[in-house]
Amino acid sequence: xxxxxxxxxxxxxxxxxxxxxxxxxxxxxxxxxxxxxxxxxxxxxxxxxxxxxxxxxxxxxxxxxxxxxxxxxxxxxxxxxxxxxxxxxxxxxxxxxxxxxxxxxxxxxxxxxxxxxxxxxxxxxxxxxxxxxxxxxxxxxxxxxxxxxxxxxxxxxxxxxxxxxxxxxxxxxxxxxxxxxxxxxxxxxxxxxxxxxxxxxxxxxxxxxxxxxxxxxxxxxxxxxxxxxxxxxxxxxxxxxxxxxxxxxxxxxxxxxxxxxxxxxxxxxxxxxxxxxxxxxxxxxxxxxxxx
Amino acid sequence: xxxxxxxxxxxxxxxxxxxxxxxxxxxxxxxxxxxxxxxxxxxxxxxxxxxxxxxxxxxxxxxxxxxxxxxxxxxxxxxxxxxxxxxxxxxxxxxxxxxxxxxxxxxxxxxxxxxxxxxxxxxxxxxxxxx
Numbered sequence: 001x002x003x004x005x006x007x008x009x010x011x012x013x014x015x016x017x018x019x020x021x022x023x024x025x026x027x028x029x030x031x032x033x034x035x036x037x038x039x040x041x042x043x044x045x046x047x048x049x050x051x052x053x054x055x056x057x058x059x060x061x062x063x064x065x066x067x068x069x070x071x072x073x074x075x076x077x078x079x080x081x082x083x084x085x086x087x088x089x090x091x092x093x094x095x096x097x098x099x100x101x102x103x104x105x106x107x108x109x110x111x112x113x114x115x116x117x118x119x120x121x122x123x124x125x126x127x128x129x130x131x132x133x134x135x136x137x138x139x140x141x142x143x144x145x146x147x148x149x150x151x152x153x154x155x156x157x158x159x160x161x162x163x164x165x166x167x168x169x170x171x172x173x174x175x176x177x178x179x180x181x182x183x184x185x186x187x188x189x190x191x192x193x194x195x196x197x198x199x200x201x202x203x204x205x206x207x208x209x210x211x212x213x214x215x216x217x218x219x220x221x222x223x224x225x226x227x228x229x230x231x232x233x234x235x236x237x238x239x240x241x242x243x244x245x246x247x248x249x250x251x252x253x254x255x256x257x258x259x260x261x262x263x264x265x266x267x268x269x270x271x272x273x274x275x276x277x278x279x280x281x282x283x284x285x286x287x288x289x290x291x292x
Numbered sequence: 293x294x295x296x297x298x299x300x301x302x303x304x305x306x307x308x309x310x311x312x313x314x315x316x317x318x319x320x321x322x323x324x325x326x327x328x329x330x331x332x333x334x335x336x337x338x339x340x341x342x343x344x345x346x347x348x349x350x351x352x353x354x355x356x357x358x359x360x361x362x363x364x365x366x367x368x369x370x371x372x373x374x375x376x377x378x379x380x381x382x383x384x385x386x387x388x389x390x391x392x393x394x395x396x397x398x399x400x401x402x403x404x405x406x407x408x409x410x411x412x413x414x415x416x417x418x419x420x421x422x423x
Contacts, residue, residue: 029341167336174332174342192297192305192340211341212304274302 001025002075002147002179007046007056009039009203016042018203020056024147027176029169031190032183033277034200035285040183043200044149047181048077060147073101076145080152082124082136090120093139101143109142116164130161137165141172148172150182154189166193191277199284206284211277218283219251220275224268236261238283248273250283295338305340309348314357317368318416328358328366355380 002024009017016039024030032040045051047058049065049072058065065071085093090113098104113120116134121127127135133153140148153169154162166189172178184190190197197214199206209217223229224245236258241248246269251258262270295312297305316322328334331349335342349366352358360366395405 027343163339166339170336170339170342171332174330174335188299189339192299192338192344195341195343212306212344215302215304272302274300276299 001061002047003059004043004047005057005059007043007053007058009042009046009051010054016203017046017053020205022198022205022208024179024181026146026179027173028195029173029180029182029193031194031197032181032200033185033187033190033197033281034206038200039203040200041151044077044151044181044183047147047149048072048075050077073103073143074145075147075149076140076143077149078136078140078151078153080155081129082132086123086125088124089122090124090135093124097139097143101145103144105142105144108144109138112138112142116168130157133157133161133165134168137168141168141178146178148178148180150180152184153182154184154186162189169193187277187281197277199281201285214277214280215275217253218275218280219253220273220279221249221251222269222271222273223247223249223262225265226268230265233261233265240279240283250275250279295334297338297340306344306348306351309334309345310351313348313352315416317357320416322368324368324370326368328368330365 004020004022004024007017007020008015020043022030032043034040042051046053049058049069052066060071060074063071065075088096094104094106094109098106116138118127118131118135118138124132124135137150137153140150150169154165157165169180169182170193173180182190182194191211194211196208196210198208220240224247225233228245229239229247236251236255238250238252239247240250295309295316297308297312301308303311313322313328322328328349329337331342331345335345338345349358349360353360353366356369358366359369392405
């Protein structure tokens, strides 16, 4: 089990991460979502010890990765592009990784290279973008680290490579001895892949759900009233969209009165719609529209 | 084996897996003793969470639709239809009742409903008791 305990990161008096807590169980896929600049990459980099937290700790099997650096063998961070490696050859990288990660599995590495038809090259920079992405993942999983942290692993890739990558990730997790923490803006991909979703806002965890549970916690409905939406309804719901008199609403199921209040006004139409992760993202994080 | 998950459906993903495997059995696409893909294979193929697939498989096994044999894999049961529990029959009966009520209010005639039933039985190729 990996535990992120009360991680806070302050850079030049600005709080980037604020009291982040969560656990990662083995064999799970956790999605980290949030708007650009919310601190997702900083969180991942802190979880592997590239950055030091201002406060808090990252524990693997009850040992701090900051106090016992050997524990860092169990975590691996895959950045969105492997800039640091680009001047090396494939074989040089294998040697560097073997020297760094004691459990690096050379046979598995070459097996995966063959499976994805990746040639060995004199310089990693000769790989296409898709090949670089695959190569980074192959390297990461060949270290046999238990916790693999991926920053935007499918960003800018064609659908074929993307599918190969997602399938590879799922297979690795299905084998049971590895967990993946994945930051992504591709909510449609994460929606069916993840066990849990962590939604970040302003450097904090806004909400943390098991995906199956999320869909029972919120309900998405389309409602039309005789006239415009009554004021007392507005207090109980989140308006996702309004087109004329047709409102698309998100109702928090813990608010037991909400549906009753709507029913009291005898809506002309009240219809449940399937809710997606994107709906929740917009509801939770769409409040301020400025881009950061 | 190809399952088509409907991302727009309100039905939870693991239940969709359950329903579709049952449907494939009923239509004879999957036959008794046939081997199912492993959790690893099916989840990778469908790009869905492996724990979702194992949850569906566990439930299908509990209902007697499939059996898993350690070290050999997961198979369709010899005779899964007869192994449905009374509670499940009751559930189906209630769902049918609700459907009849809905049809009545939607102005669907009894005859139309019967002909649809016939069509569906035709479609899944299931035998009925009339001969």
